[in-house]
Amino acid sequence: xxxxxxxxxxxxxxxRVWKSVFRRGPANTNRTxxxxxxxxxxxxxxxxxxREKSLRVRASYYLGSISFILFTVLLxxxxxxxxxxxxxxxxxxxxxxxxxxxxxxxxxxxxxxxLAAHLMVFAVFWHMFHVFYRGxxxxxxxxxxxxxxxxxLVTLFLSYTGYLLPWDQLAFWAVTVGTNIISAMPLIxxxxxxxxxxxxxxxENALLRFYVLHVVILPLAAFVLIGIHFWRVxxxxxxxxxxxxxDGNE
Amino acid sequence: xxxxxxxxxxxxxxxxVSKGVSRRDFLxxxxxGALGVAGLGSVAVTYQYFSxxxxxxxxxxxxxxxxxxxxxHSVTFLQDQQVYIVRMPEGFYAVSAVCTHLGCITxxxxxxxxxxxxxxxxxxxxxxxxxxxxxxxxxxxFAISLTADGELLVDKLQIIRASQVLKV
Numbered sequence: 001x002x003x004x005x006x007x008x009x010x011x012x013x014x015x016r017v018w019k020s021v022f023r024r025g026p027a028n029t030n031r032t033x034x035x036x037x038x039x040x041x042x043x044x045x046x047x048x049x050x051r052e053k054s055l056r057v058r059a060s061y062y063l064g065s066i067s068f069i070l071f072t073v074l075l076x077x078x079x080x081x082x083x084x085x086x087x088x089x090x091x092x093x094x095x096x097x098x099x100x101x102x103x104x105x106x107x108x109x110x111x112x113x114x115l116a117a118h119l120m121v122f123a124v125f126w127h128m129f130h131v132f133y134r135g136x137x138x139x140x141x142x143x144x145x146x147x148x149x150x151x152x153l154v155t156l157f158l159s160y161t162g163y164l165l166p167w168d169q170l171a172f173w174a175v176t177v178g179t180n181i182i183s184a185m186p187l188i189x190x191x192x193x194x195x196x197x198x199x200x201x202x203x204e205n206a207l208l209r210f211y212v213l214h215v216v217i218l219p220l221a222a223f224v225l226i227g228i229h230f231w232r233v234x235x236x237x238x239x240x241x242x243x244x245x246x247d248g249n250e
Numbered sequence: 251x252x253x254x255x256x257x258x259x260x261x262x263x264x265x266x267v268s269k270g271v272s273r274r275d276f277l278x279x280x281x282x283g284a285l286g287v288a289g290l291g292s293v294a295v296t297y298q299y300f301s302x303x304x305x306x307x308x309x310x311x312x313x314x315x316x317x318x319x320x321x322x323h324s325v326t327f328l329q330d331q332q333v334y335i336v337r338m339p340e341g342f343y344a345v346s347a348v349c350t351h352l353g354c355i356t357x358x359x360x361x362x363x364x365x366x367x368x369x370x371x372x373x374x375x376x377x378x379x380x381x382x383x384x385x386x387x388x389x390x391x392f393a394i395s396l397t398a399d400g401e402l403l404v405d406k407l408q409i410i411r412a413s414q415v416l417k418v
Contacts, residue, residue, distance in 0.1 A: 173354060176352070176353045177353060179353075180352045180353040181352065194301070195300050199305045199307055200307060201307055203306070203307060
């Protein structure tokens with residue numbers, strides 16, 4: 001059974017289609033293993049070689065990866081929720097309730113989206129604290145630290161814009177209060193609030209603007225910044241590993 | 251344009267004869283300048299695009315009905331306008347119901363004789379004066395007048411001093 005599977009795999013690898021997609025041979029030497037990473041768009045920002053100690057749980061607690069996995073979960077569940085949600089005042093609240101009580105598995109997706117969002121804020125903050133206490137902001141990682149801070153802000157803003165979308169009392173007053181905090185900004189505060197809400201009150205325009213920010217602009221910004229963030233981890237020489245980790249104990 | 255052309259043709263590549271700008275620098279500057287103007291222009295039109303010209307929001311000026319509707323010593327909350335119409339022996343005033351802290355809608359508590367905010371606990375007297383925070387300012391008074399046919403007219407865009415009272 002195993003041998004027939006292996007021979008089928010071998011035959012597949014000999015086909016012209018396979019060879020046109022993966023232009024290297026089997027990854028059985030260091031060179032072809034490197035080429036496997038370099039030649040793949042989705043892996044090319046990954047390091048070809050990695051120090052064993054930076055893979056230890058204590059080196060990172062995998063917090064960045066956890067944040068990214070949560071982001072992926074939010075992307076998938078969010079796109080699925082979009083199929084039933086109209087970002088307009090007469091529909092928004094009812095659509096949210098429909099997702100909870102009428103749509104098959106809707107409540108599962110909605111709660112998954114909600115829970116993953118809460119966890120992502122938590123994971124991103126923990127990631128930031130961990131990197132900070134590890135000294136991960138020091139040269140040559142300064143730029144990536146700044147990208148990370150922007151990603152933290154994007155995460156918080158995603159969370160905040162998503163908060164309005166259920167269009168219930170909690171959402172309405174949270175956004176009323178939040179945008180009034182924005183208008184406390186000197187000089188431009190009231191103008192920023194007006195532009196963000198598309199008016200003077202939290203109404204139809206505000207719901208639509210927050211929706212567009214939540215489902216298009218901010219996820220796109222997060223996606224690009226995450227790409228840069230991952231790529232720079234590798235370009236800056238991998239994770240910050242404390243010297244005392246060298247002996248394997250802390 | 252013709253100057254730069256002559257100078258670059260006449261001069262050798264190592265030593266430009268003319269002290270003027272080379273054609274390459276000139277074109278680069280023109281291009282960057284044009285891109286800069288276009289960029290600023292697109293920022294300006296985008297800003298305009300994002301500022302709505304027509305808003306479907308409650309009118310800022312509204313009629314609050316006949317003065318006789320409001321008994322003396324009364325505070326009446328108008329839900330749609332988020333305004334209190336207060337009638338005291340000295341006259342009428344219109345007090346905003348929007349908390350000056352973070353914009354929650356306050357409530358008139360007749361038993362306690364004060365206006366209280368449910369969000370963060372600010373308290374005001376019926377004339378809008380602050381009793382306790384976190385609200386930074388008293389509730390503003392809106393301009394209130396009588397129309398020709400004798401109805402109260404409130405203008406929420408006009409803030410007046412608390413001492414200005416409409417006598418009816």
